[in-house]
Amino acid sequence: MESASNIVEIRNICKSYRRGEHTIAVLNDISFDIARGEFLAIMGPSGSGKSTLLNLIAGIDRADSGSIVVNDEDITALSESELAGWRADNVGFIFQFYNLIPVLTAAENIDLPLHLTGLTRAQRREHVEAALEMVNLTARSEHYPSQLSGGEQQRVAIARAIVIDPVILVADEPTGDLDRASAEDILGLMERMNRELNKTIVMVTHDPHAARSAHLVRHLEKGEFSP
Amino acid sequence: MILWKIIFKNAFRHKLRTALTVLAVAVAILAFGLLRTVISTWYASVETSSATRLITRNAVSITFPLPLSYYSKIRQVDHVEMVSYGNWFGGIYITEENFFANFAVEPETYLELYPEYLIDEDQRSSFLRDRRGFIAGRQLVERFGWEVGDIVTLEGTIYPGNWEFQLQAVYRGRDENVDESQFFFHWEYLNETLEETDPAMADQVGYYLVGITDPDMAAQVAGEIDALFANSPAETITETEESFVLGFISMTETIIEVIRIVSLVVIVIILAVVANTMAMTTRERTGEYAVLKTLGYSGGQITFLIMGEALIISLCGALLGILLTYPAAQGFRQALRAFFPTFNVQPDTILIDLGIAVIVGIAASLIPSRQAVRIRIAEGLRRIG
Numbered sequence: 116m117e118s119a120s121n122i123v124e125i126r127n128i129c130k131s132y133r134r135g136e137h138t139i140a141v142l143n144d145i146s147f148d149i150a151r152g153e154f155l156a157i158m159g160p161s162g163s164g165k166s167t168l169l170n171l172i173a174g175i176d177r178a179d180s181g182s183i184v185v186n187d188e189d190i191t192a193l194s195e196s197e198l199a200g201w202r203a204d205n206v207g208f209i210f211q212f213y214n215l216i217p218v219l220t221a222a223e224n225i226d227l228p229l230h231l232t233g234l235t236r237a238q239r240r241e242h243v244e245a246a247l248e249m250v251n252l253t254a255r256s257e258h259y260p261s262q263l264s265g266g267e268q269q270r271v272a273i274a275r276a277i278v279i280d281p282v283i284l285v286a287d288e289p290t291g292d293l294d295r296a297s298a299e300d301i302l303g304l305m306e307r308m309n310r311e312l313n314k315t316i317v318m319v320t321h322d323p324h325a326a327r328s329a330h331l332v333r334h335l336e337k338g339e340f341s342p
Numbered sequence: 343m344i345l346w347k348i349i350f351k352n353a354f355r356h357k358l359r360t361a362l363t364v365l366a367v368a369v370a371i372l373a374f375g376l377l378r379t380v381i382s383t384w385y386a387s388v389e390t391s392s393a394t395r396l397i398t399r400n401a402v403s404i405t406f407p408l409p410l411s412y413y414s415k416i417r418q419v420d421h422v423e424m425v426s427y428g429n430w431f432g433g434i435y436i437t438e439e440n441f442f443a444n445f446a447v448e449p450e451t452y453l454e455l456y457p458e459y460l461i462d463e464d465q466r467s468s469f470l471r472d473r474r475g476f477i478a479g480r481q482l483v484e485r486f487g488w489e490v491g492d493i494v495t496l497e498g499t500i501y502p503g504n505w506e507f508q509l510q511a512v513y514r515g516r517d518e519n520v521d522e523s524q525f526f527f528h529w530e531y532l533n534e535t536l537e538e539t540d541p542a543m544a545d546q547v548g549y550y551l552v553g554i555t556d557p558d559m560a561a562q563v564a565g566e567i568d569a570l571f572a573n574s575p576a577e578t579i580t581e582t583e584e585s586f587v588l589g590f591i592s593m594t595e596t597i598i599e600v601i602r603i604v605s606l607v608v609i610v611i612i613l614a615v616v617a618n619t620m621a622m623t624t625r626e627r628t629g630e631y632a633v634l635k636t637l638g639y640s641g642g643q644i645t646f647l648i649m650g651e652a653l654i655i656s657l658c659g660a661l662l663g664i665l666l667t668y669p670a671a672q673g674f675r676q677a678l679r680a681f682f683p684t685f686n687v688q689p690d691t692i693l694i695d696l697g698i699a700v701i702v703g704i705a706a707s708l709i710p711s712r713q714a715v716r717i718r719i720a721e722g723l724r725r726i727g
C-alpha cells in the first residue's frame with residue numbers, strides 16, 4: 116500500500132554524547148523528510164554527526180528526543196527487540212569496511228539476513244542467486260571475504276543489503292575505502308538499485324565525486340543542516 | 343542453521359590459541375580423572391568388603407597377636423558359621439620394591455570365607471594338599487611371570503629366614519574391584535617352622551576372620567566375642583571387615599581431602615583458561631557481533647554463538663582428556679601396583695568430566711556474551727577498521 120510520498124520523516128531530533136563531565140551535542144533539533152525513491156547524500160566535515168544521524172534513521176541507535184517515522188512507523192517508539200525485527204525487515208546496510216562475516220562465503224554472507232525471515236531454503240537460495248547476479252559476482256559465490264578484493268567485498272555487502280528487499284538502503288561512506296575504479300563500480304550499482312528497484316538510499320560520504328551520484332546533497336555542519 | 347557454521351568456524355579460527363586451550367583443558371581433565379580414580383580406588387576396597395565377615399584382633403593393636411586357643415571359643419559363639427585366621431607375614435620377594443601383601447592363613451576356611459576369589463577346582467585342591475604351596479592373585483602372577491609349579495622364595499622380615507613356596511593356584515577376582523595382588527600360604531607351614539626355631543612365636547595368630555550367618559547379627563556377635571576375652575591378657579576388638587578397612591582408610595583421610603581440594607583447583611584452572619580465551623575472542627569479534635545485531639540477530643542468538651564456541655572448545659578438551667585418562671590410568675597401575683592393586687577409571691568419572699566441560703563452557707561464556715549483547719551497535723561498529 117502506497118502512503119505519503121515521504122518515506123522518512125524526521126522531527127526535532129536531538130542527540131548528544133556524554134564524555135565524563137561534558138555533554139557533547141552532536142545533533143541539534145534536526146527535522147527533514149526523505150522522499151520515497153530518493154537518493155540522498157549527506158556530506159559534512161568529520162565529526163559533524165553524519166554517522167550518528169544515519170544510525171538513527173537505520174534504527175541502530177536512539178535519539179535523545181524527537182521522532183523518526185519510517186514508512187509510516189514511528190521507530191522511536193519501538194523496543195529493542197522490536198527494533199531488531201524492524202531492521203531485519205526494512206533496512207539494508209552498507210558500511211565503509213564492508214563488514215562481511217569472514218568465516219562465511221560470499222553466498223552465505225548474503226544468506227545471513229534471510230535466515231531471520233520465514234523463507235524456505237529453496238526460496239533463500241533463489242534470492243541469494245538473484246542478488247549475486249545483480250552485483251555480478253555469481254562466479255565468486257563460494258569465495259570467502261579474504262579471497263575477494265575490497266570492491267568485490269563491497270559488492271557482496273550490497274547484495275546482502277538488497278537481498279531482503281528493504282524499504283530503505285543506508286550507506287556510511289561506502290566508497291571510503293576503495294580506489295577510484297571500484298568506487299565508480301559501487302556508485303554505479305547503487306544508482307541502479309535506486310533507478311531500477313526504486314530503492315530509497317541515504318548515503319553518507321566525504322567524497323564530492325560520490326555525492327554526484329545522488330539526486331540530492333545535504334550538508335551537515337555542527338549538528339545542523341546548512342542551507 | 344548458519345549459526346552452527348559460524349560457531350564451528352569461529353572455534354577453530356585461531357588454530358594455535360584453540361589448540362593450546364584445548365590442550366590445557368585436556369591436561370586438567372586428565373589430572374582430575376586420575377585424582378578421582380585414586381579416591382574411588384581407595385573406597386572400592388571398602389565396597390567390596392563383606393558385611394558377613396568380622397575381624398577379631400588384639401585390642402591393643404593389630405601388631406599384637408592372639409593365642410590360637412581362641413579359635414575353638416570363637417567357633418562356639420551363636421551365629422558364627424566359620425572361623426579362619428591368619429598372620430601378616432611381611433615377606434620380601436628379592437627386593438623391597440617388589441612389595442605385595444603376603445599372609446599365612448588357615449587355607450581351607452580362608453578360601454571358603456572369600457567366595458569372591460575364583461579358583462580352578464584342581465588348583466584349589468592341590469594348593470590345599472601342598473603344605474608349602476601358595477595361592478596368588480592373577481595380577482601378582484602376571485607381574486612376576488610366575489607359572490604354576492614355580493618355586494618362589496620370600497625373605498622373612500617378621501619371621502627371619504628364606505621361605506620357599508610352590509605356586510599351586512591362581513585366583514581371579516569375581517569383579518574388577520577384587521584385589522588380585524595378594525599371596526597366601528599355609529599357616530601350618532609357618533607355625534611348624536616356628537615351633538622349631540622360635541617356640542615363643544608359635545601358636546600365635548595375627549587376626550581371626552569370622553564368618554557369620556546374618557549381617558544383622560554382626561554387632562551382637564562382635565560383642566559376644568569380645569566379652570569372651572574381656573579381662574584376659576589378650577583382649578580383643580571385633581568389627582566388621584568394612585569398618586576394619588574404613589579404619590585403615592581413615593588414616594589417609596586427610597590425603598583424600600587434599601586430593602579433593604586439588605581436584606577443585608583443577609576445575610577452577612580450566613574455567614580460567616577457557617574464560618580467558620573466550621574473553622579474547624569475543625573482544626576481537628565485537629564488530630562482527632555488532633554487524634549481526636545490525637542485521638536483526640537477537641542477543642540470544644549472539645549468546646548462542648559465543649556459548650557454542652566455548653562449549654566446543656571445552657568439550658574437545660574434555661574428550662581429549664578422557665581419551666588420555668585410560669592409557670594414563672594403565673600406566674599408573676603399572677607403576678604403582680603395590681599400592682593400587684585395582685585402578686579402574688569409573689564411568690561416573692567420565693560423566694563428571696563431561697559435566698565439568700559443559701559447566702565450564704557455559705560459565706566461561708557468561709561474561710563475554712553479556713558484554714557482546716550489551717554493547718550498543720553503533721559502539722560495536724566503531725571498533726572495526
Ligand SMILES: Nc1ncnc2c1ncn2[C@@H]1O[C@H](COP(=O)(O)OP(=O)(O)OP(=O)(O)O)[C@@H](O)[C@H]1O
Pocket residue numbers: 132133134139141159160161162163164165166167168721
Ligand atoms: N559513543 C560515542 N561517545 C562519545 N562521543 C561520540 C560517540 N560516537 C560519536 N561521538 C562523537 O560524536 C560526534 C559525531 O560523530 P559521528 O561519528 O556521527 O561523526 P561523522 O560525521 O560520521 O564523522 P566522520 O566523517 O569522521 O565519520 C563526534 O565528535 C564523535 O566524536
Ligand SMILES: [Mg+2]
Pocket residue numbers: 165166167287
Ligand atoms: Mg562517520
